[in-house]
Amino acid sequence: MTIKGIDVSSFQSEQYRTDGFAFVFIKITEGTTYTNPKWVAQRKTARDAGMVTGFYHFVRPGSFEAQADFFLSKITLADGDILAFDWEDRGVSNSFKDSWIKRVxxxxxxxxxxxxxxxxxxxxxxxxxxxxxxxxxxxxxxxPGRPDIQHPWLFHQYTDQPVDTNVGNFKDKVALRGWSTHRELASFG
Incomplete structure (x- = not known):
């Protein structure tokens, strides 16, 4: 069984649809100069709906240290918040990816x-x-929930219509929340 969620950025409204979704990932930063001007309101929408929240950084070439620090400087984290590294830029190396994640x-x-x-x-x-x-x-x-890879996955973004929509490889929202707060170690699947 899987649960559904979405991800949003400044392209989406501050008041997006939340019914039927257990989680949301919100774009906070890109590189070392851009901050999503809607992210605080988008976080409030998610939290008011009781969604598990995640935040992501869209990485650009440059310093992994500076980008990780910039991303973290924008957020006051709450228990259970998930952090994500958005790797889409071909100018960003594999070692940069690993180093950013480890630093965060x-x-x-x-x-x-x-x-x-x-x-x-x-x-x-x-x-x-x-x-x-x-x-x-x-x-x-x-x-949805069946990406063509062999590696274990937690989230599968399967469409961008009408908004980026994902499934989480968790039994339910309680299991996702348990995983995100480290209370349950084997809660996905």
Whole structure:
């Protein structure tokens, strides 16, 4: 069984649809200069609806330290918040990806940190299979919860119509919340 969620950025409204969704990932930053101007209101929408919240950084070439620190400087984290590294820029190396995730894990202990990338990046660019605390895979294959990869995954972004929609590989929202707060270690599947 899987649960549904969405991800939002400044392209979406501050008041987005939440019914039927257990979680949301919200874009906070990109590179070292951009901050989503809607993210605080988007977080309030999620929290008011009782959704598990995650936040992501869209990485650009440059310093992994500066980008990790910039991302973390924008957020006051709450228990159970999930952090994500959005790896879509071909100018960002595999070692940068690994180093950013490890830095965020060290600087934000107690918070799960996941890797977001598409199937092509995972199969053809990734050389370490390091995804932090879990893999968030994007593949629009028309089969929610069945990405074409062998590696265990936690989240599958399966469409961008009408908004980026995902399934989480968790029994229910309680299991996701338990995983995100470290109370249940084997809660997905």
């Amino acid at each position: 894990q060290r600087r934000a202990p107690g918070h799960k940190t996941v890797l977001y990338c598409n199937r092509d990046f995972w199969l053809n660019r990734d050389t370490t299979s390091f995804a932090g605390d879990g893999l968030w895979i994007a593949q629009y294959n028309g089969r």
